[in-house]
Amino acid sequence: MKILVVGGGGREHALCWKLSQSPKVEKILCAPGNGGTAQIGENIPVKDDDIPGLVALAKREAVDLVVAGPELPLVLGLANALAGEHIPCFGPSAYAANLEGSKAFSKNVMAEAGVPTSPFRVFDEYEPAVAFIKEKGAPIVVKADGLAAGKGVVVAATVEEALDAVHDMMVKKSFGSAGKRVVVEETLKGEEASFIAFCDGTHYALLPSSQDHKAVYEGDTGPNTGGMGAYSPAPILPEEKYAETAEMCIRPILRHLAAKGEPFKGILYAGLMYTENGPSVLEYNVRFGDPECQPLLMRLTTDLVDVMLACIDGTLDQIEVTSTPQTACGVVMAAKGYPGSYPKGMAITGLDQADALPGVKVFQAGTRLEDGRVVSSGGRILCVTALGDTLRDAQKRAYEAVEKIHYENSYYRRDIAEKGLKRLG
Structure with missing residues (x-):
């Protein structure tokens, strides 16, 4: 097989590394890749948001499988475009990718599917958002609806901070079109965990729990980053709780999207907050987390190519996905x-x-x-x-x-x- 991995971060190096261990794989391409992927396969200078360029590359190289690393190409419709050319893609459709691409869409799906999440309101206009924040008070969370490179979420300790955030997003347009709509929600307090599953539209196979460290400095202080480290498993979510947690945050989403005729295929990542009232879903991602991907793929013992193809074919229930107890x-x-x-x-x-x-x-x-x-x-x-x-x-x-x-x-x-x-x- 010839595989194209889309993206250029640590997650994509880990994906290339794991995929290269499969006896089915003859060559790996990575677009655009980095210094690590260049030592495993061939880097091609096509950006991850260039959907026509990626499709043309996949056709030209006659690749057998495209693996989308980051969320942006999925939200932009990479899986849909490849399906039109009959090229298998590991990753959800543009509609299903809105679970990450639109925070309003995601929160509404959670509410409709019965997934526990914090109370929220969605605003398309500035003044009603301001009035709601003044009425609710702080602490409160303000989120730009669209993708903002991980920077579109403000956990405001004061009303002034929340109002500044809304002004930045909706008036100053600091995040461009991502801030045209905002989600304002109650703040959840507790400890976070990441819970990730392979999905084939109907069935899911769970990976072990993990925990990311977002803040830049020790003791979880300073500004948030893309992630300063991760480990797996996370003791806050032990193995004996996996099945129960999946029934709370994975299966309802699969069932809901399948009922809409938009089955979710790929990686479904639930960001959980463990509050004094139990776990609640902060957000969904539609790809591996980075850096959670690296520890999780170090632990994975099943052939990753087999798992990805089963997700695409709807046969995930026929594969046992296992990880080392280490x-x-x-x-x-x-x-x-x-x-x-x-x-x-x-x-x-x-x-x-x-x-x-x-x-x-x-x-x-x-x-x-x-x-x-x-x-x-x-x-x-x-x-x-x-x-x-x-x-x-x-x-x-x-x-x-x-x-x-x-x-x-x-x-x-x-x-x-x-x-x-x-x-x-």
Whole structure:
């Protein structure tokens, strides 16, 4: 098989790495890819939002399967466009991808499907949103409806902060068309977990629980990022709770979308908040999380190609999706200054030494190959991931590997997985 992976982050390096382990795979293309994917297959300079370009590439190269890494191409209709050319795509239709592409759509689907989520209102006009916020008070959450590169959510501690957020989104149009509509909802307090399932429109196969670390600094302080590290499993969602949790947040969505004639095929990711009243769904994503993808694929023991094809064919119930009982921990190495402005072009050394450690894999994100060297090209540069028999063991191995890697202006959190270790006691 020839497979095209769309995207260029750490998630896509992990997908290429895992897919390359299948005996069915002869060649992997990645568009646009990064320094890590270039060492597994061939990078093609087509952007992930160029749907006609991606379809043309898939046709020209006669690929057997397209795997969409990020959400943007799915929301823009990549799966639909490929279906029109009879090219299999792992990922949902544009309609189903609105679970991530539109926060209003997602919240309305949750309400219709009976999925527990925080009370909310959707606003298309500025003044009614302002009046509602003044009436409800703070803390309160304001979300731009559309995709805003992970930056369109404000958890406002004061009414003034919430009003500023609405003004930024709806009047100043800081997020462009993504902020034409806003969702205002009650704040949920608690601990988060990620719960991810493969779906074939009717059936689902669960991956182990995981937990992302969004804040840039230790102790979950500072601005939110794309993710500074992740580990799996997350003790807050133990294995004995998986089936019950899936019946709460995965099956109702599959049933609801199937009833609308828009079956969900691909990855369904439920972002959960564990409040004092039990779990509630914060959001849905329609792709692997990054960096949750890296620890989860380190643990996956089933051939990923088989799973993806079963999702496309509607035969997921005929496959057993298994993961190693080992724990995995991934630490993101970033550039100093991220998620604000940061330097690029730093030469990275020690990757081979880190990769050579037992149970360790370094996934590249914001990197490129330059004259045979790996140099930085983004804010999140690497995700150093390790397997271990216990969470403490996996964490120790990951940080030992981090110490082997060097580049100027390096930054990483030193407390990834501490929340899980604290819960384990």
